[in-house]
Amino acid sequence: MKKTIANWGQYPCLEADELHFREEEEIAEIIGKSASLIARGRGRCYGDASLGETVVSTTRFNKFISFDRDRGILDCQAGVSLEEVLKLVVPAGWFLPVTPGTKFITVGGAVASDVHGKNHHKEGSFCKWVLDFSLMNSKGEQVLCSREHNAELFETSCGGMGLTGIITRVRFQLKAIETAYIKQTQLKAANLKEVFQLFEQYRDVTYTVAWIDCLQSGDSLGRSILMLGEHAQAEELPRKLQQAPLQLSDKLKLSVPFNFPSFTLNSYSIKAFNFAYYHKLRKQQQSSIASYDSFFYPLDFVHHWNRMYGPKGFVQYQFVLPLHNSYEGLTTILQRISKKGMGSFLAVLKLFGPQEQGLISFPMEGYTLALDFPVCDGLFPFLDELDELVHELGGRIYLSKDARMKSSMFFRGYPGAVDFIRSLESFDPDHKFVSLQRKRLAIPA
Amino acid sequence: MNYILILGATSDMAYATAREFAQRGWGLLLAARNEKQLAVLKNDLQTRYNVPVHTLVFEAADFGSHADFYSRLPHQPEVTALFFGYLGEQEKAQADWEEAKRIIDANYTGAVSILNLVANDYEQKKKGCIIGVSSVAGERGRKSNYLYGSAKAGLTAYLSGLRNRLTAAGVHVVTVKPGFVATRMTEHLKLPKPLTASPEQVGKAIFKAYIKKTNVLWVLPVWQLIMQNIRMIPEAVFKKMNL
Ligand SMILES: Cc1cc2nc3c(=O)[nH]c(=O)nc-3n(C[C@H](O)[C@H](O)[C@H](O)COP(=O)(O)OP(=O)(O)OC[C@H]3O[C@@H](n4cnc5c(N)ncnc54)[C@H](O)[C@@H]3O)c2cc1C
Ligand SMILES: NC(=O)c1ccc[n+]([C@@H]2O[C@H](COP(=O)([O-])OP(=O)(O)OC[C@H]3O[C@@H](n4cnc5c(N)ncnc54)[C@H](OP(=O)(O)O)[C@@H]3O)[C@@H](O)[C@H]2O)c1
Numbered sequence: 001m002k003k004t005i006a007n008w009g010q011y012p013c014l015e016a017d018e019l020h021f022r023e024e025e026e027i028a029e030i031i032g033k034s035a036s037l038i039a040r041g042r043g044r045c046y047g048d049a050s051l052g053e054t055v056v057s058t059t060r061f062n063k064f065i066s067f068d069r070d071r072g073i074l075d076c077q078a079g080v081s082l083e084e085v086l087k088l089v090v091p092a093g094w095f096l097p098v099t100p101g102t103k104f105i106t107v108g109g110a111v112a113s114d115v116h117g118k119n120h121h122k123e124g125s126f127c128k129w130v131l132d133f134s135l136m137n138s139k140g141e142q143v144l145c146s147r148e149h150n151a152e153l154f155e156t157s158c159g160g161m162g163l164t165g166i167i168t169r170v171r172f173q174l175k176a177i178e179t180a181y182i183k184q185t186q187l188k189a190a191n192l193k194e195v196f197q198l199f200e201q202y203r204d205v206t207y208t209v210a211w212i213d214c215l216q217s218g219d220s221l222g223r224s225i226l227m228l229g230e231h232a233q234a235e236e237l238p239r240k241l242q243q244a245p246l247q248l249s250d251k252l253k254l255s256v257p258f259n260f261p262s263f264t265l266n267s268y269s270i271k272a273f274n275f276a277y278y279h280k281l282r283k284q285q286q287s288s289i290a291s292y293d294s295f296f297y298p299l300d301f302v303h304h305w306n307r308m309y310g311p312k313g314f315v316q317y318q319f320v321l322p323l324h325n326s327y328e329g330l331t332t333i334l335q336r337i338s339k340k341g342m343g344s345f346l347a348v349l350k351l352f353g354p355q356e357q358g359l360i361s362f363p364m365e366g367y368t369l370a371l372d373f374p375v376c377d378g379l380f381p382f383l384d385e386l387d388e389l390v391h392e393l394g395g396r397i398y399l400s401k402d403a404r405m406k407s408s409m410f411f412r413g414y415p416g417a418v419d420f421i422r423s424l425e426s427f428d429p430d431h432k433f434v435s436l437q438r439k440r441l442a443i444p445a
Numbered sequence: 446m447n448y449i450l451i452l453g454a455t456s457d458m459a460y461a462t463a464r465e466f467a468q469r470g471w472g473l474l475l476a477a478r479n480e481k482q483l484a485v486l487k488n489d490l491q492t493r494y495n496v497p498v499h500t501l502v503f504e505a506a507d508f509g510s511h512a513d514f515y516s517r518l519p520h521q522p523e524v525t526a527l528f529f530g531y532l533g534e535q536e537k538a539q540a541d542w543e544e545a546k547r548i549i550d551a552n553y554t555g556a557v558s559i560l561n562l563v564a565n566d567y568e569q570k571k572k573g574c575i576i577g578v579s580s581v582a583g584e585r586g587r588k589s590n591y592l593y594g595s596a597k598a599g600l601t602a603y604l605s606g607l608r609n610r611l612t613a614a615g616v617h618v619v620t621v622k623p624g625f626v627a628t629r630m631t632e633h634l635k636l637p638k639p640l641t642a643s644p645e646q647v648g649k650a651i652f653k654a655y656i657k658k659t660n661v662l663w664v665l666p667v668w669q670l671i672m673q674n675i676r677m678i679p680e681a682v683f684k685k686m687n688l
Pocket of ligand 2: 453454455456457458459477478479503504505506528529530531532550551555578579580581622623624625626627628629630631
C-alpha cells in the first residue's frame with residue numbers, strides 16, 4: 001500500500017511503500033523481497049536521504065539491549081530515539097556524547113548521518129563514540145562492524161546515509177555528567193569579525209553555537225549571539241536543584257532568557273524583523289543555568305514547526321568551509337543571502353574541529369552555517385549559485401539536510417566519494433539500498 | 446510488589462501498556478507465543494525500568510494448556526490484561542474453515558478459556574482487575590470483516606457479562622475498544638489519521654482506565670459516536686451498504 005511520505009522539510013514528497021519490522025528475521029525478509037529499499041528513522045533529515053521506492057521504517061525496532069551504568073555503555077536497537085536514550089541515561093549520570101539540535105532522531109540515523117553537535121571542535125561527531133554496530137547487508141546477513149571487525153564496512157557506513165544496509169543495533173559510549181543542567185553564557189557579537197574572535201577565544205568551551213541575524217549588512221553583517229555551554233557541576237546549581245541534580249524539574253521555571261521558538265517563529269511573519277533579543281541582552285555577557293532540554297533542543301518544544309513554511313515545504317542549506325577560508329567565505333555568502341532576501345532571518349553558525357571517520361561524513365575543520373529557505377520560484381538556481389561559491393571556497397553541503405544539490409557538487413565536495421562508491425560496489429553490488437538522494441547525486445544505483 | 450499478567454505481550458499495544466505499568470514500578474508477567482521476541486522485550490523493559498520481568502510461553506488456541514499455565518505463574522497478578530487477537534483474512538475465512546477457526550479461537554474462544562480461570566481466581570480472592578481488548582468491529586457485522594467482528598462481538602458480550610458477575614466480588618473488568626490503531630495488525634491498511642490512535646496512546650488510556658475503573662474504554666471518543674450512528678442504520682438499509 002502506497003503512502004505519502006516526506007521528511008522534515010516537507011520537500012520532496014512522494015508516494016512510497018512503507019514497511020516496518022520488529023524482529024531481525026523480518027528485515028532479512030524485506031530485503032529479500034524488495035527490489036530496492038532505504039532505511040528511514042524519524043525522518044528528521046530535511047530532504048530525500050531516507051526516501052525511496054520502498055521505505056523501511058526502523059521506528060518499531062526500538063528496544064534497549066543493555067545499559068552498563070558503571071561504564072556508561074549503551075547497546076540498543078537502531079530505532080531507539082535520542083529522546084528515549086536521554087530518559088534512560090541522564091538519571092544515571094550519563095549523557096549523549098554528541099547530540100544534534102533535536103532529540104527526535106533515531107540512533108541509527110545518528111550513525112548514518114554521523115551527526116554533529118555544538119561540541120564538534122572538541123569531541124568530534126557521533127560515530128567517534130560508536131563502539132560497534134550490526135548491519136543487515138544486501139544478502140540479508142547480519143554483520144558486526146567495528147574498528148576491528150569489518151573495519152571497511154564500519155568506515156563506509158559511518159555517515160554513509162543508509163547506502164550500505166540497515167543498521168540494526170548500535171553500541172556506543174556515553175559521557176559522564178554530574179547534573180542534567182548546562183551552565184550557559186550568551187555573548188553579543190556586533191558583526192562576523194567579532195563572533196569569529198569569540199569562537200577563537202572560547203575554543204576550549206565544550207559547547208559553542210552562534211545565531212546570526214541575517215538581515216544585517218555593512219558593519220553589522222554577521223551580528224550574532226554566541227552561546228557557550230558546559231555541563232553544570234552539582235555545586236553550581238541553585239540549592240533547590242542540588243537535591244536531585246540529575247532530575248529535570250518541571251515545576252521549577254528556570255531562567256531561559258533565550259526563548260528561541262516563539263522568537264524565531266513569529267519572526268517569519270514580520271518583514272522588518274529586528275533582532276529583538278539582541279537588544280534585550282543588555283549586558284555584553286549573561287550567564288544562567290538551563291536544563292539540557294532547553295539548551296540543546298529549544299526547537300523541540302514547538303512540534304511541527306516545520307509546517308509553518310507552507311505546503312511547498314522548505315530546504316535547509318547547510319555548508320561547511322575550510323578554516324582558512326571561513327571568514328572571507330562567510331562574508332561573501334552572507335552578503336549574497338541578505339541581498340537576495342530569500343532565506344530565513346536566522347542562521348546557525350558552528351565551529352568544527354578535524355574529522356576522524358567516515359568516507360562521506362560532512363564535518364571538516366572550519367565553520368558551518370545552516371539556514372532555512374522556503375521552497376519558491378528561483379530558489380534552486382540561487383542555491384546553485386551559492387553551491388558554486390561554497391565549492392570555490394573548498395567547502396561542501398551536508399547530505400542529511402540536502403534535497404536539491406547537483407551531482408557534481410557532491411563529487412567535488414567529498415573527496416572520499418570515490419572510495420565510498422568503490423566500497424559500495426563491493427558490499428552491495430546489486431544496489432539494494434537506494435534513496436532518492438542516491439539517484440539524484442548519481443551515486444551508481 | 447504488584448504484578449500485571451499481559452497475554453499477547455508481543456502486540457504493539459501490549460508493549461506500550463507494559464511500559465505504562467513498569468514505569469510505575471509494577472512487575473511484569475509477559476505471556477506470548479514468540480519466545481525470541483519475549484526475550485527482547487524482557488531485556489528492554491528491565492533496562493528501562495529496573496523491574497522484575499518474567500516471560501512465559503502462551504498459545505491462545507491451546508486451551509488444554511491454560512489451567513497449567515495459570516496455576517504455574519511465578520507471581521499472582523493483580524491485573525490481567527488480554528491483548529491477543531487475530532484479524533485474519535475475511536475472504537479466505539469464508540472458504541477455509543481453518544482460517545475461520547483461527548480467527549474465532551484467537552479473538553474469542555481462547556480468551557474465554559483463559560479468562561474463565563482468571564475470573565474464578567479473582568472472584569475467590571475478592572480482588573483483581575481484568576482488562577480485555579475487544580474492537581469496534583464487534584458492534585455490527587460488516588461483510589468486509591464479520592468473522593473477526595463476530596468473534597470480537599462475542600468477546601465484548603463476554604467481558605460485559607463478566608463485569609456484571611464480578612462486580613459483587615469487587616473485581617473490575619475493563620472492555621477496551623481502541624478504534625483504529627497503527628500496529629502490526631493494520632500496517633497494510635490505509636487508515637484515516639484522525640480516527641487512528643498510536644499504540645502509546647492506547648497504553649496510556651488503558652492505565653488511566655485501570656486507575657479510574659472505567660467500564661468501557663473508547664480510546665478515541667469519536668469512535669463511540671461513529672458506532673452509535675452505524676448501529677442506528679436500519680437493517681433494511683444496512684444490508685445493501687458497501688461496508
Ligand atoms: C530541528 C533539527 C535540528 C537538527 N540539528 C542537527 C545538528 O545539529 N547536527 C546534525 O548533524 N544534524 C542535525 N539535524 C539532522 C538530523 O540529526 C539527521 O538528519 C539525522 O540523521 C536524522 O535521523 P533520523 O533517525 O530521523 O533518520 P532519517 O532522517 O529518517 O534518515 C537520515 C539518514 O539516515 C539513514 N538511516 C536512518 N536509520 C538508519 C538505519 N537504521 N540504518 C541505516 N541507515 C539509516 C537514512 O537512510 C538517511 O540516509 C537536525 C534535524 C532537525 C529536524
Ligand atoms: N490495530 C487495530 O486497529 C485494532 C483495533 C481494535 C482492536 N484491536 C485488537 O487489539 C489487540 C492487539 O492487537 P495489535 O493491534 O496490537 O496487533 P498485533 O501486534 O498483531 O497483536 C496481536 C497479538 O496477538 C497475538 N496472537 C495472535 N494469535 C495468537 C494466539 N493464537 N495465541 C497467542 N497469541 C496470539 C500475536 O502474537 P504473535 O506475535 O505470536 O503473532 C500478537 O502479539 C488485538 O486483540 C486486536 O484484535 C486492534
